[in-house]
Amino acid sequence: MSEGVIHDIGYRHYDGARLGSAYGTRALFVFTLRGIFGLGRPARSKVMPFFLVTVMLLPAVVSIVVMTLMNETAMTYTSMPTIMQAVPAIFLASQAPTAVAPDLRYKVLPLYLSRPVGVTQYVLAKYAAMVLALFLLMAVPLVLMFVGELLVDMPDEPLRTQQFAAGLFTSLVLAVLLAGVGLLLASLTPRRGLGVASVIAVYMLCLAISGALVGTFESVGRTTATEWAWLINPFFLVDAVRVWLFGGEVASGGTYPPGPGPALIVIALIAFTLGALFLRYRKAAAR
Amino acid sequence: MHILVTEGLTKRFPGVTALDQLTVTTGPGVTGLVGANGAGKSTLIKMLLGLLPPSSGRAQVLGLDIATQGAQIRRVVGYMPEHDCLPPDVSATELVVHLGQMSGLPRTASRERAADVLRHVGLYEERYRPIGGYSTGMKQRVKLAQALVHDPQLVFLDEPTNGLDPQGRDEMLALIRRIGSEFGISVLVTSHLLGELERVCDHVIVIDSGRLLRSSAIGDFTQATSVLTVEVEEGTDALLAKLTEAGQTVTPQGRALLVKVDGPGTYDAIRDAAVELELCLTRLEQGRQRIEDVFREEVAGV
Numbered sequence: 001m002s003e004g005v006i007h008d009i010g011y012r013h014y015d016g017a018r019l020g021s022a023y024g025t026r027a028l029f030v031f032t033l034r035g036i037f038g039l040g041r042p043a044r045s046k047v048m049p050f051f052l053v054t055v056m057l058l059p060a061v062v063s064i065v066v067m068t069l070m071n072e073t074a075m076t077y078t079s080m081p082t083i084m085q086a087v088p089a090i091f092l093a094s095q096a097p098t099a100v101a102p103d104l105r106y107k108v109l110p111l112y113l114s115r116p117v118g119v120t121q122y123v124l125a126k127y128a129a130m131v132l133a134l135f136l137l138m139a140v141p142l143v144l145m146f147v148g149e150l151l152v153d154m155p156d157e158p159l160r161t162q163q164f165a166a167g168l169f170t171s172l173v174l175a176v177l178l179a180g181v182g183l184l185l186a187s188l189t190p191r192r193g194l195g196v197a198s199v200i201a202v203y204m205l206c207l208a209i210s211g212a213l214v215g216t217f218e219s220v221g222r223t224t225a226t227e228w229a230w231l232i233n234p235f236f237l238v239d240a241v242r243v244w245l246f247g248g249e250v251a252s253g254g255t256y257p258p259g260p261g262p263a264l265i266v267i268a269l270i271a272f273t274l275g276a277l278f279l280r281y282r283k284a285a286a287r
Numbered sequence: 288m289h290i291l292v293t294e295g296l297t298k299r300f301p302g303v304t305a306l307d308q309l310t311v312t313t314g315p316g317v318t319g320l321v322g323a324n325g326a327g328k329s330t331l332i333k334m335l336l337g338l339l340p341p342s343s344g345r346a347q348v349l350g351l352d353i354a355t356q357g358a359q360i361r362r363v364v365g366y367m368p369e370h371d372c373l374p375p376d377v378s379a380t381e382l383v384v385h386l387g388q389m390s391g392l393p394r395t396a397s398r399e400r401a402a403d404v405l406r407h408v409g410l411y412e413e414r415y416r417p418i419g420g421y422s423t424g425m426k427q428r429v430k431l432a433q434a435l436v437h438d439p440q441l442v443f444l445d446e447p448t449n450g451l452d453p454q455g456r457d458e459m460l461a462l463i464r465r466i467g468s469e470f471g472i473s474v475l476v477t478s479h480l481l482g483e484l485e486r487v488c489d490h491v492i493v494i495d496s497g498r499l500l501r502s503s504a505i506g507d508f509t510q511a512t513s514v515l516t517v518e519v520e521e522g523t524d525a526l527l528a529k530l531t532e533a534g535q536t537v538t539p540q541g542r543a544l545l546v547k548v549d550g551p552g553t554y555d556a557i558r559d560a561a562v563e564l565e566l567c568l569t570r571l572e573q574g575r576q577r578i579e580d581v582f583r584e585e586v587a588g589v
Binding site: 010011012013014016017019021023024027028040042045102103106107108110111112113114115116117118285 | 338388392396417
């Protein structure tokens with residue numbers, strides 16, 4: 001019988017499971033996703049993401065209230081991402097640097113690369129986390145609105161299932177496109193503040209140029225040029241892809257170039273940003 | 288069993304040869320890798336991790352080839368970088384658990400291991416606070432903990448005592464000694480200070496400008512250069528003359544005399560000389576910087 005307590009049990013070896021790099025990639029994905037929403041970080045890191053999530057949910061709540069009280073639809077699923085476009089843009093600007101900048105600025109990357117994960121898996125995990133975060137931000141309000149519509153069950157209005165699907169599609173394509181642009185810009189400027197500023201600047205620039213060109217071309221009556229000028233804004237670019245595939249009203253209020261043009265631009269942009277992101281990290285890893 | 292084998296390992300960057308025909312072999316235990324800044328220590332570690340392909344030559348870590356089995360090496364090896372590498376807004380626990388998972392440990396196992404290693408490196412309540420508020424000593428401990436979290440067979444510690452105060456340095460060195468003996472994890476530790484490595488290493492490799500100067504067991508270093516530091520209050524010159532007369536090899540160094548130990552007779556000679564000259568002997572000490580002296584001699588000889 002021993003009554004003593006052994007406090008220092010000494011070093012214990014680990015002989016349990018050692019999982020592969022796919023598991024490590026997933027762990028990094030979850031860690032990054034949590035970081036984007038400030039989970040497991042100090043309270044001040046949670047303020048911005050959760051404020052923006054709340055703002056995104058407001059129109060959905062208003063829409064449900066309108067459906068309940070007035071028995072009519074207040075907002076289309078497809079117009080939601082474009083009407084609220086400033087919110088995903090700010091979310092991207094404030095949170096994309098959170099996902100990639102500290103690892104570069106504080107040189108955390110070598111801690112990852114000295115483990116089984118490689119540069120490719122690292123970039124994919126970061127990218128996937130940013131895509132999912134943006135998708136959740138834009139899609140959750142749509143889902144909430146759709147659940148509301150199911151529950152309210154308006155007698156005069158048919159269920160807008162196809163439009164809901166089109167809205168989810170827009171959110172997904174936007175998430176994939178914006179995540180790449182945001183991470184690329186943020187990874188080029190490892191200081192978080194500069195990252196935030198550069199992402200927001202690029203968005204504002206697109207918004208302003210697109211608006212100015214649309215106005216100019218419209219006033220001189222050049223319809224085709226006006227149609228293409230809309231697409232400089234990434235939100236309308238993706239909206240144009242949605243219109244081409246699903247039909248429905250044009251969220252910008254104008255018209256888009258017909259055919260697969262916008263879709264090809266989106267694919268090219270995604271390929272470019274991903275490629276540039278890989279090159280950026282290949283270079284960062286070699287240091 | 289060999290922990291580390293390199294054969295003619297060479298790394299050339301444009302304009303500079305970081306590592307030149309390095310051929311060394313080390314066994315289990317603590318191995319010191321010594322060299323001035325820029326001698327190629329960090330380059331060697333990156334190559335041994337399989338992150339930097341060699342220009343020529345081969346190397347094996349734990350029997351795994353660095354050119355083809357890098358991923359397997361990184362699974363069973365830990366790495367503590369020389370530079371700062373910790374994100375400030377995460378707690379030590381959160382970071383070490385996460386990096387344990389990155390090494391392939393399931394989440395619950397990683398939590399347990401992280402708690403264990405953080406305790407072993409001497410981080411307690413503060414491990415729940417964001418790393419940004421840590422002192423340099425605490426940060427070095429976190430860096431060490433993340434290298435140990437997956438219970439590696441070998442750890443590469445790149446300048447672990449960098450930036451530490453003398454007490455922190457002593458604690459870090461004691462910890463490294465424990466990792467090598469008690470934990471049973473082989474260690475390759477780099478430093479540009481030779482003196483501190485002799486206290487913890489079984490084997491020392493000295494490189495300079497990417498070339499091997501010397502690789503041998505710690506005993507070989509000290510045997511060859513066992514030196515006594517002798518200090519008296521006054522009459523250093525008289526003592527020097529007396530000892531030289533008695534056939535001892537003596538070199539003055541500042542206020543002290545360095546006496547080469549030929550055998551037990553050396554101690555007697557010093558004692559007798561001090562008594563005869565009626566000197567006040569204030570210091571009689573085994574030379575502290577033995578390896579450095581060897582190093583100095585060898586660098587001078589190259």
